[in-house]
Amino acid sequence: xxxxxRINLKKAVITFVFIFFSVKVLSVSAAAADFKTDSxxxxxxxxxxxxxxxxxxxxGVQEITGSGCIIQGNRILTNAHVVNQNTFIQVRRxxxxxxxxxxxxxxxxxxxxxxxxxxxxxxxxGVSPLEIGELPYLQDTVAVIGFPMGGDKLSISQGVVSRxxxxxxxxxxxxxxxxxxxxxxxxGNSGGPxxxxxxxxxx
Amino acid sequence: xxxxxDSQNIGxxxxxxxxxxxxxxxxxxxxxxxxxxxxxxxxxxxxxLRKYYDIANDAGxxxxxxxxxxxxxxxx
Numbered sequence: 001x002x003x004x005x006r007i008n009l010k011k012a013v014i015t016f017v018f019i020f021f022s023v024k025v026l027s028v029s030a031a032a033a034d035f036k037t038d039s040x041x042x043x044x045x046x047x048x049x050x051x052x053x054x055x056x057x058x059x060g061v062q063e064i065t066g067s068g069c070i071i072q073g074n075r076i077l078t079n080a081h082v083v084n085q086n087t088f089i090q091v092r093r094x095x096x097x098x099x100x101x102x103x104x105x106x107x108x109x110x111x112x113x114x115x116x117x118x119x120x121x122x123x124x125x126g127v128s129p130l131e132i133g134e135l136p137y138l139q140d141t142v143a144v145i146g147f148p149m150g151g152d153k154l155s156i157s158q159g160v161v162s163r164x165x166x167x168x169x170x171x172x173x174x175x176x177x178x179x180x181x182x183x184x185x186x187x188g189n190s191g192g193p194x195x196x197x198x199x200x201x202x203x
Numbered sequence: 204x205x206x207x208x209d210s211q212n213i214g215x216x217x218x219x220x221x222x223x224x225x226x227x228x229x230x231x232x233x234x235x236x237x238x239x240x241x242x243x244x245x246x247x248x249x250x251x252l253r254k255y256y257d258i259a260n261d262a263g264x265x266x267x268x269x270x271x272x273x274x275x276x277x278x279x
Contacts, residue, residue: 106229135218144216164218202219
């Protein structure tokens with residue numbers, strides 16, 4: 001009798017452990033948060049915009065912040081409108097307080113993308129670069145990571161893919177494919193990755 | 204990426220095909236950008252226009268209004 005009870009108890013424990021772990025695995029994948037955030041960086045850019053109406057002067061020095069993410073090959077991927085017409089760029093990792101000087105490697109104003117390079121190899125120490133994934137499906141969960149307004153630390157908001165179509169990019173007035181999501185995106189999020197299943201699905 | 208004033212819960216992201224095109228372009232050393240045809244289009248929704256061009260009821264398509272000089276579409 002005692003033995004049967006013990007076996008039942010054992011079964012119950014195993015079942016409990018199984019349920020516990022399966023629930024845990026589910027919650028992680030459902031949150032789309034199964035990734036490391038250490039590759040997301042805050043971008044500090046100083047720019048001096050050309051005044052096309054008064055071409056003998058500039059619009060004055062502005063300081064703006066955006067986000068970016070480290071990808072393969074010690075590159076930082078960000079939005080072109082974060083770094084265009086810049087005079088000085090610094091980047092800061094999530095886990096660090098130190099800012100490193102960065103330079104624009106390439107800028108594609110038509111697709112609103114840019115890559116930055118940091119000379120100091122110390123900046124990339126211990127980072128796990130993000131991989132670039134596939135096109136998501138409608139209603140796929142995406143997590144948007146970045147450094148938007150309203151604070152200094154990393155912020156993650158989550159939503160789903162609500163629409164996918166070719167549309168005019170504000171930065172270039174050119175029609176390219178864009179994905180619409182319902183996650184909160186605020187000024188400063190620009191350049192930060194949108195992640196699904198641990199891979200970049202958008203920027 | 205961009206926003207629409209007075210909208211809510213609308214955010215845009217640049218999808219990976221565009222990112223990959225950009226990154227693959229970098230491998231060549233210089234960024235060449237996205238190609239474009241260089242044509243002006245209008246849709247064929249207007250009834251009078253459809254009648255003028257004699258477009259069948261079940262036909263779709265667009266009308267090419269102009270082709271920009273020296274663009275990719277010139278000469279076609």
